[in-house]
Amino acid sequence: MLKTLSKIALLVPALAAAAVWLIVLRLKSVPMPLLVPYGLLLAALPAGLLWPRVLGRRSTRRRVRAFPGIPAALGTLALYLAVVHHVTDLPVLLALAAVAALTWAAPAFLRARRAAGGRAAAQTRRAFLAGGAGLVLGVLSGLSPGWVERRRGQALARGERQRQQAVRAPGARRRIADGAVRVFPIHAGDTIVTYGQFYGGLDGWEGLNGYLRTLVDKAQIAVPVHAYLIDHPRHGLLMVDTGVNWEQAHDHDGYYDLTSRLLTERDEYRLSPGQDLRVRLARLGYDAGRIGTVFLTHVHDDHAGGLRSLPQAEVVLDRRDWDHGVLYPHSFDLVKENLSFPAFDSGAFGAFPAGQDHFGDGSVILLPTPGHSPGHMCVLLRMDGGSVLFVGDTLYTLPHLAVDQVRQMTIGGADTARQLEAARRIQALLAAEPATVPLFAHDNTRYHADRVVPAFAHGRPGKEGLRELRTHMEAVLTPGWRLRAGHAPRFVPPESGTGPGRVEFR
Incomplete structure (x- = not known):
């Protein structure tokens, strides 16, 4: 027994x-x-x-x-x-193969000594071959790290040349300094997600069940990753989130360690040379080295990857996200000494019981919206003619404001309850401030493409531009935060049968 x-x-x-x-x-x-x-x-x-x-x-x-x-x-x-497998694993694989060969050779030598005649000679030959192979593999294991780094260096150098070409392409702008607050949306890559993860929160995509469904359901879509540059006349150059960096998209397996690679997909990010954060800033007439503050809505890597291009910036984020959120250390390596954690002690702000007046002049208000991550936060910016609310991932798109009809996958339990509470606080804030418009981190609808991008093309939408955004929002959503006809999302499979599909709104 x-x-x-x-x-x-x-x-x-x-x-x-x-x-x-x-x-x-x-x-x-x-x-x-x-x-x-x-x-x-x-x-x-x-x-x-x-x-x-x-x-x-x-x-x-x-x-x-x-x-x-x-x-x-x-x-x-x-x-x-x-x-x-990635090329960075080569030294370890060679070392393991060397150990295996030598481990097999040692007892083979012992068996050869106990054997007699032709059998002993055969055992000895096999032992010598295995031992020799083990030594050769061990030497190659010692030499391979240099080769691996040279290969990765060459690939990254090619990427740098492509980015420089993108910076020099026609159509670049010069910075306009006229004392106005300006906001520039930056399309900083795309991420590949399952449709249910993005739109299926009311169809069983919640908590552990939702994560298990991502293993089975491979109906995928590509969604944009938006970061936002703020040119503020009093507070300098600021950013809300930073998007994806070049290595995440083009050297994914080298950027992440083995454990992270096991839990992520190799092609989860896409980034063209023209979408690289450094390129986008330069094309707008700004130097990435002059960014003074980054407001990080949360620590997930599609929002934090670009921090590697901003090592000088102060990074403002909720301490709960730093202590308990899902973060990849490599994205924070260069800024981990520059972190600032708001206390949220400036008192209530509208529907929010707590907030942080970051600069003390009412220009930037940080609002805790936990749920998507332990310390997720939104950022409210005052502009000429109104305000913008950077929603982060509390709500992915404009239709997600109809949270009882369209919902992303949530963590489950108390975290789902917190995220829904945050969503309803955002609804209340937008209802109470008709000159405030939401800006999303992953909006793949006409709201961002056809309204936000043109309105902020020169960074300064003005009262009229903000009013047009609110008009579009009201054409999509009723005053009771329900979707109007023609705006419900639907998955459309790829015509080729492979790759990401797309989303239609009907």
Whole structure:
């Protein structure tokens, strides 16, 4: 009985590890017809090694290693190389192969000494070959880091040349300094998400169930990542969020460590040379090195990646996000000594029981909106003729303001309740301030493309431009925050059958 319990104690973690690996592969879009037989092999291997007869009356552990074992090992190696491997792993892989070869060679030498005649000679040859291969692999492992870094350096240098070409392309502007507050939307890349993650919060995409559905449902869409430059006559150059950086999109697997790579998709970000934050700033007539403050709505990497281009900036974010949010340290490496955490002690602001008057003059108000992340916050900016509210990811698009009809995937439980409460506070603020317009981080609707971009083309929409944005908002949403006809999202599969689909509004 004790022996059986011990075997079960070994089998359970082995099956759990196999299940986690299968989930990772599914997250990376490995098709189910391939995963099912592969998963059966993974399950059969530990079960067969512990109970050989479970695979047949004549089965032995040696047969188990040869039949389920070898295909499972080769399949694991092939899948790893196909969907996880990056050139930065090469030194580690060579080192592991060297250790394996030397580990096999050592007992082979011992067996050769005990053997006699031709068998001893054969064992000795195999041992020498394995030992020699191990030494060669070890030397290559030591030499490979330099080659890997040179290869990555060459790729990044090509990217830098492409960005410089984009900066020099015709149509660049000069900064206008006339004492007005200006805001410039910056399309800083795209991210690939499942349609349900973006629009399915009322269809079961919530909490753990929502995350599990992302493993199965691969109906994907590409959505923009918007950052915003603020040119303020009193407070200098500011930004709300920073978008995606070049390495995230073009050297994704090198940018993230192995654990992060296992939990993310290789093509989750897209960024053209013209969308790079440094290029966009330069094309608008600004120097990235002059950005003094970044207001980070939250620490997720599609909002924080561009911080690597702004190492001199003070980064203002809610401490709860820094302490408990999902962040990737590499995006913060260059600014981690420049962080500032608001106390939210300036008193109530409209529907919000607490806020932070950041500069003390009412020009920029920080509003806590937790839920999407532990310390998510929105930013209200006063401009000539009205205000803009940078919503971050509390609500993805203008139709998401109809939170009882259109909802993104939420974390679940108390976090979902907090996010809905924040959404309703935003509704109340917009209702109470008719000269305030919302600006979103991922809006993929006509509101951003056809209204926000033209209105802020020169950074200064004025009272009339803000009024036109509110008019469009009222054409999409009723006073009771319901969608009007013709504005409900619908997924349209890609015509080719592969790649992201698109969203129609009907």
